[in-house]
Amino acid sequence: MARLPLILVSAAALALGGCVQTRQYADVEFAPPQGDYDLVVMRPYVSVGVVTTGGLVEPRADWTEQARTNLLQALREQQAGRGGRTLVLENREGIQGVSPQDIANLERLFTAVGSSIVLHRYMGQYLPTKRRQGIDWTMGEDAVAFGRATGMEYALFLYAQDSFASTGRTAVQALGIVGCFIGFCAPQGGGGQGAYAALVDLRTGEVVWFNLLQTSSLLPGVRFGDIRTPEGAAQMVERLVGRMRAGRHVRERQGQ
């Protein structure tokens, strides 16, 4: 339940947008991980469902598992391309040297920090003192201790959802568009994606990079990827973490 703000913002953007959108923020001194590094993906949450005629999203277990496998595979390959080794934490018992309780605490801490980032960076509650400062949030000593105990340098928190319009929903969408020609213009949302990724530097405990992705369309049958397929999953990973930009100061120094 505590994830609600994060999910809400993905859902809201999903309903409003009509395209692919990403918006990333980085620490001003952030340099994307490159070369030899260890990254742990913290219990990624993936959910794929079907949109009913009435507009509800019904989760599908088989699609979700498929998408999860594909996304993680794509992420491993993408990270390997940068030189990194990726460990995916499937459950809280999955890592040596840290108790499941500590992992749970870290996850809850991220939920709080992540919600704060979303609130102040994506939902309009901008903080005047944080203007042009990228993201300036930290997970503190707990994250550093986690990094020390596991030998990991980065932690990635990942959430992805995807949904597909049922035949009934597609028909409703079509009617909504057709209606425009006779004076009843009521475009309806169909399926779409919502995802976020957050990178924590475990050497400093700071959240160094955050990205939010949405794809959606009011036109029936139009989609911007399908994470149930390896290609679609790779596309989402590319949109979400593939185009990681360096922080403002780093870019200024590089004269970009």
Place this chain on the structure above:
Amino acid sequence: MTHWITRRAALTGLGCACCAGLAASPAEARIRPADMRPLVGPGYRPTEQDEQGLWHEYERFEEEIAGSNLLIQDQRLASYLGGVVERVGGPAAGELRVYLAHVPEFNAFMTPTGFMVVFSGLLTRMRDEAQLSGVLAHEAGHFLRRHHIRRWRDLKRRTDFFTILAMGAGLGGAATGAYLGDWVRLAGIGTELTLAAYSRELEAEADAMGVRLIAESGYDPTAMPAVWRQLIGELDASAAMRRRHRRNQSLLATHPAPESRMHDLTISAEEVKDAGRTYDRGRDRYLAAIQPHRQRLLDDQVKLNDPGASLYIIHSLAEDGWNGLLRFYEGEAWRLRGRNGDRENANQSYALAVAFPDAPPEAWRAHGYALIGTGRPAEGRSALTRYLAMAPDAPDAAMVRYSLQQ
């Protein structure tokens, strides 16, 4: 509870909701326990796509709950609760899991996959194992009658129907030049009302299933209406002390009114009783299981700033006999309210509390300061000395020692 959120969120997302039965009957008919057959058997696993999807989502949720730092960590109490659930769980007994959350509210909820969360506030209020078993059996009833998936399907059907209706009305209206928007809005209200009515029907089913389950496993079925009588008393007492009226039941309520639940359960309890059978209330077992936590439970309750409810709960528990703990917290409820005359009531309760052998150390401290404040310093000091002897490492021990030196 969880599906309530889902439904409201879904309807809000829809913009409005819909209509099929504006003639929603205000007094829904009682569901007979005899009609409540379990719909799932041992080892039940979903086979249909929508239910599999629902389970898949809840598996992650259970992982969150199981690792939550709100859970009360007490292996003995956990296995006690597990034992009661197993006794009343019917054919699903082996599938059910219980998590006890430290939340001082009268609530419990069931999930589609068979784990339930019980709030500690429930344990504060229950007078014996039979009462507890009634609530747990009600929750088990949700699982046995497959309520989550039935409700989800009902929600799907009705939102589908409404959407088609709304689109049809829009297109038809545009084609013919008629404005049907008000009718669509009315249909929306009707849908929301029927969804709520269905939710109440399922709650009534769970009550009927629950009362049957506890009677079959040998608990006194009249314990279930008794729980509702207590809750009604508590809500009234709480409202009275706030000088407010209790909110009336609305047509959008997801649960039937406590009065109607009590009424139906009273009849059903008689129906499921076997004339020759003796029924168990398990009061001693219950008290032994919650004993290590009872002080914390009462402490949580009195700190909710709801003196009417707190005093009602304490007095209802005291119907089985007063003890030092109950008297002390009766005093605390008065003291924390702090209006004119409350101090005197509190002092009286503290004096009564320390007469019991089980009075907690804090009762002696409160009694001691009360005596000092009312011109009986010598007796007061001896009470404070007693407090220090009982709780030498109390966080405020140094302060109390200082008081003694004055």
